[in-house]
Amino acid sequence: MNKYPHSTRILVALDCIVFGFDGEDLKLLLVKRNFEPEQGKWSLMGGFLEQNEDLEVATNRILYDLTGLKDIYFEEIKTFGKVDRDPVERTLSICFFALINIHAHNQDSAKAQNAYWIDLKNRPNLIFDHNKMVDLALQELQYKAALHPIGFELLPEKFTIPQLQKLYEAIYDSPLDRRNFSRKILSTNLLIDTGEKNQNSTTKKAILYQLDKEKYQSQFKAFHYFISDSMR
Amino acid sequence: MNKYPHSTRILVALDCIVFGFDGEDLKLLLVKRNFEPEQGKWSLMGGFLEQNEDLEVATNRILYDLTGLKDIYFEEIKTFGKVDRDPVERTLSICFFALINIHAHNQDSAKAQNAYWIDLKNRPNLIFDHNKMVDLALQELQYKAALHPIGFELLPEKFTIPQLQKLYEAIYDSPLDRRNFSRKILSTNLLIDTGEKNQNSTTKKAILYQLDKEKYQSQFKAFHYFISDSMR
DNA sequence: GCAAAAGTGTTGCTATTACACCCATGC
DNA sequence: GCATGGGTGTAATAGCAACACTTTTGC
Missing domain, CATH: 3.90.79.10 (Nucleoside Triphosphate Pyrophosphohydrolase)
Structure with a gap:
């Protein structure tokens, strides 16, 4: 020493x-x-x-x-x-x-x-x-x-796409287009449809997804462009 | 203390x-x-x-x-x-x-x-x-x-696009398309044509550019996508 | 004139935007 | 049935990849 x-x-x-x-x-x-x-x-x-x-x-x-x-x-x-x-x-x-x-x-x-x-x-x-x-x-x-798909770390095991969107809107403090956001997220193939739906909703119940952990690991370092440059 | x-x-x-x-x-x-x-x-x-x-x-x-x-x-x-x-x-x-x-x-x-x-x-x-x-x-x-345009830090004050390309090819250890690279770099508007040409060349002399330092500063945090995901 | 390197052009495809419409639910 | 929120569709556009051709230069 x-x-x-x-x-x-x-x-x-x-x-x-x-x-x-x-x-x-x-x-x-x-x-x-x-x-x-x-x-x-x-x-x-x-x-x-x-x-x-x-x-x-x-x-x-x-x-x-x-x-x-x-x-x-x-x-x-x-x-x-x-x-x-x-x-x-x-x-x-x-x-x-x-x-x-x-x-x-x-x-x-x-x-x-x-x-x-x-x-x-x-x-x-x-x-x-x-x-x-x-x-x-x-x-x-x-x-x-x-x-990179780090946002998922802030959500529970099972979550809906509208919840994920609200998270991204909170992170960037700006609104995102519902339809384009959904498509972009699903196109990554990082989400698995659990078959369940969010029961805590008074209107249409959203699909509960969970993260495909293998893909999450393997694609973590790839660029995903969840948010466009102009939004950041 | x-x-x-x-x-x-x-x-x-x-x-x-x-x-x-x-x-x-x-x-x-x-x-x-x-x-x-x-x-x-x-x-x-x-x-x-x-x-x-x-x-x-x-x-x-x-x-x-x-x-x-x-x-x-x-x-x-x-x-x-x-x-x-x-x-x-x-x-x-x-x-x-x-x-x-x-x-x-x-x-x-x-x-x-x-x-x-x-x-x-x-x-x-x-x-x-x-x-x-x-x-x-x-x-x-x-x-x-x-x-981000940090590559320029490795080059002299005045440089040609082919030199810049060689730098990126060295960083990623993979070849890049000459024409697409040139277009992508010029489209950032980060380069100023000095009007001079590289004299150390035995064939066609390339244009010497220099960095537009104001734009470099102001656009530094923006995403430029110099290299596509698949190349990295 | 020819080889080598640099500059510019075109085309097809993919991804992104900016929209509209339909479906499920609770009251 | 109607308000609310969620899921899916589409058409126009912009950006990108994969190409070919022309120009400059030294020998």
Whole structure:
């Protein structure tokens, strides 16, 4: 240990932007801090990287503590490294976003962390540089979701095309044509008709689909153009 | 300083994949290590993040030391954080790639670092997890260059469309149709005809273009589809 | 004049848009 | 039966792939 001379060791945090979707709006899982510094203010969920912990392990640990979920989809965004970004001590923040099915996560885990789902559009001011992190995370989500089928991570196992459309409309904050959207999604062949229909509807019941996980895996890196350039 | 209790400070390195293009092949600027550990072996250029140094500043410092260039295009890829990735001491590596005009950089700077341009296709085995870093960097370059006009960063100020095509063919290691490529590039309106022609040619002299930097900036985030999905 | 490289043109196809119409459900 | 939301259809257009031909240059 500590054999490289003359170089400083630095505190390394992980900060996580957790996105969820309640059927209408995009939500963020935010923490009302009951600890110093900035007690009482809102922040992202985070934690410190431990000496004997792989980075991926730490990420999964933080997400599990917050949501009670394992195998969450997450993606590293950027490392924030201004010297003075944390007033207490110089701290790097490795920042990533995660997508979860808002109904699958464990409410108790969230409560234990003093975390709440907040509407993305009405989000409060966050501590430190966390506002910038959220802005960047939303940009990355919009970027990735236009090309790759990551949106499904935010939905329950079975979902309808109109639900999927509402999700995309929330992500891009703009309306999409119902008919063209449906055709585009179905043409990817990523969806399997379950034969069931959404019973929670007062009008025509929409078909419930589920993701073809094999195709999802194999086609993940292909470009799908879910959203045209002009919409983004 | 050091006010957060109970958390370990960690050594943070930056490792840089520098891409260049000599007109025929993609090149990597690699360092033949004249220091321990792994002296005599090949590695990426890197350095440590200092206590009072912003992350971006450190990145620019390392790139400047290596190439003698400022304002280099670079992009963060990922932070490598396996506990045992460096045998000497646990070290995080914030990994990024940079694109430079191979003829503009300062040979003396590179020599001072014991760095050489190596053909990407014939690259030697690298130390630690640096092979993985290069693989990932190439993937990211391919991904980004298919959608955004970053390829120009690898070319001199004035260049011809056939040169640009050779660059894209090197990046994707696959041939492109001359006529369709030309049309696609010109349709972006990113190129300005300088009126000059490439004199280093024994046959028909190609038109020298330069980048319209204003359009480059403003359209950078738009999708351009330089390369079709099937080619990637 | 000929070989080699660069510039421009055409055509058929595919994908995307911007629309309209019909069906199922609950009241 | 009617309002609401969901599923399917179509015609015009734009963009793309796969081609051939012509021009410039050095020898």
